[in-house]
Amino acid sequence: MSRVLIKDVRPYGEGEPVDVLVEGTTIAEIGADISADADEIVQGGGAVVLPGFVDLHTHLREPGREDAETIETGSAAAALGGYTAVFAMANTDPVADNAVIVEHVWRRGREIGLVDVHPVGAVTVGLAGEKLAELGTMRHSAAEVRVFSDDGKCVHDPLIMRRALEYTRSFGGLVAQHAEEPRLTVGAQAHEGPNAARLGLAGWPAPAEESIVARDCLLAAHTGGTLHVCHVSTEGTAELLRFFKGRETDSTVSAEVTPHHLLLTDERLQTYDPVNKVNPPLRTDADALALRQALADGTVDCVATDHAPHAAQDKDCEWSAAKPGMLGLQTALGIVTQTMVRSGLLDWRGVARVLSERPAEIAGLTGQGRPIAVGEPANLALVDPDAEWTVRSAELASLGQNSPFEGMRLPGRVVATLLRGAVTAHEGKVRR
Ligand SMILES: NC(=O)N[C@@H](CC(=O)O)C(=O)O
Ligand SMILES: [Zn+2]
Ligand SMILES: [Zn+2]
Numbered sequence: 001m002s003r004v005l006i007k008d009v010r011p012y013g014e015g016e017p018v019d020v021l022v023e024g025t026t027i028a029e030i031g032a033d034i035s036a037d038a039d040e041i042v043q044g045g046g047a048v049v050l051p052g053f054v055d056l057h058t059h060l061r062e063p064g065r066e067d068a069e070t071i072e073t074g075s076a077a078a079a080l081g082g083y084t085a086v087f088a089m090a091n092t093d094p095v096a097d098n099a100v101i102v103e104h105v106w107r108r109g110r111e112i113g114l115v116d117v118h119p120v121g122a123v124t125v126g127l128a129g130e131k132l133a134e135l136g137t138m139r140h141s142a143a144e145v146r147v148f149s150d151d152g153k154c155v156h157d158p159l160i161m162r163r164a165l166e167y168t169r170s171f172g173g174l175v176a177q178h179a180e181e182p183r184l185t186v187g188a189q190a191h192e193g194p195n196a197a198r199l200g201l202a203g204w205p206a207p208a209e210e211s212i213v214a215r216d217c218l219l220a221a222h223t224g225g226t227l228h229v230c231h232v233s234t235e236g237t238a239e240l241l242r243f244f245k246g247r248e249t250d251s252t253v254s255a256e257v258t259p260h261h262l263l264l265t266d267e268r269l270q271t272y273d274p275v276n277k278v279n280p281p282l283r284t285d286a287d288a289l290a291l292r293q294a295l296a297d298g299t300v301d302c303v304a305t306d307h308a309p310h311a312a313q314d315k316d317c318e319w320s321a322a323k324p325g326m327l328g329l330q331t332a333l334g335i336v337t338q339t340m341v342r343s344g345l346l347d348w349r350g351v352a353r354v355l356s357e358r359p360a361e362i363a364g365l366t367g368q369g370r371p372i373a374v375g376e377p378a379n380l381a382l383v384d385p386d387a388e389w390t391v392r393s394a395e396l397a398s399l400g401q402n403s404p405f406e407g408m409r410l411p412g413r414v415v416a417t418l419l420r421g422a423v424t425a426h427e428g429k430v431r432r
Helices: 071-080 100-110 136-139 160-170 194-199 206-223 235-245 259-263 266-272 285-296 332-341 350-365
Strands: 003-011 018-023 026-032 042-051 053-058 083-088 116-119 176-179 226-230 254-257 380-390 410-418 422-426
Touching: 003 380, 018 176, 018 254, 026 176, 042 100, 042 410, 053 071, 053 194, 053 332, 053 380, 071 100, 071 350, 071 422, 083 380, 100 116, 116 226, 136 160, 136 254, 160 176, 160 206, 160 226, 176 206, 194 266, 206 226, 206 235, 206 254, 226 380, 226 410, 235 254, 235 332, 254 285, 254 350, 266 285, 285 332, 332 380, 332 410
Parallel strands: 003 042, 053 083, 083 116, 176 226, 226 254
Antiparallel strands: 003 018, 018 026, 042 380, 380 410, 410 422
């Protein structure tokens, strides 16, 4: 059995530094100055140790757009970002709407072994929004799909959404909704407001998101199904979630916010640089501040990256022709540290909650988001909270280079990541 000795770390950033001994896949001992024979010693240097991060929303582009990202390059980005599990969205080409595709993604992820890659199954055939995909077959495939989403598109037909909530309920699954009423966003390019008006960009109004969130919360309550709201971007959505979560119903509603919606606003659009184009769009300062509050008080459950790599030709073009989406896996921790920890809204326990524990619970992963304690699986992220680093897209592991954080200095560096006891990333390099 392999032994890794992690020296000088502070679980959840609390108390005096300790050592953590990992034997095989589990945490065997936690204490001061452990001296044990180990195959490897990882020097923590006083780093904060957290449960490995879980991303409910990642785009890996394989199959179909391996020029933008592959399961291998995306897995590397995830490990370097402190992640031990990611959920790969279904909007690939072909779409992950059947057992063959989801099993391919699952197996390829395991072969690479840097992070657990859980395929998300499409809700409707081909993401066309018309006919339910074979959800049960994907559930019972080797990939054991539990999270279903047409992300990239909204399941806009209320009857299809209702059926999806009812059907997934029968096997303990959930529907992750990209909330965008398509009739309100025809041709939309930017958050509807003064900035879009000045720049001459067609608007994406907040109620396009909020109307679907309200409708879906009602449907979840009515069916007893489980709803997860993807990339919450407006203050109004946060208010709706507060209202619906406060009601006594059978339904379960959860929600995620992206790092970019916590930090960036539509002020950035003035340059017309498509690196800032994303769905839902960057909103206002008031929205970003409301989202931070909602994340801090648990109204929004977790942070999910919506890591959306794109090839250069799909981003280095005029605004209206560019694809929406931004890189996220390697910068998420830095942005959360900056917006939530440095602002005093979350402590490191809180970071563990929003980056690991809640997403693991929402997705029903039993081996992730676990306490840092003896006998628990050694899925860990070591974070140096004080180290600052400069984002350089070209140096990130993703094939696409569309990071809106290019050139920014961010606090919070991932020192090492362990997946079931194996060091998957250390000092900025992946290990396979
Ligand atoms: N977020 C984005 O702007 N783009 C995502 C799709 C999505 O999450 O809606 C993508 O697949 O590129
Ligand atoms: Zn989406
Ligand atoms: Zn997405």
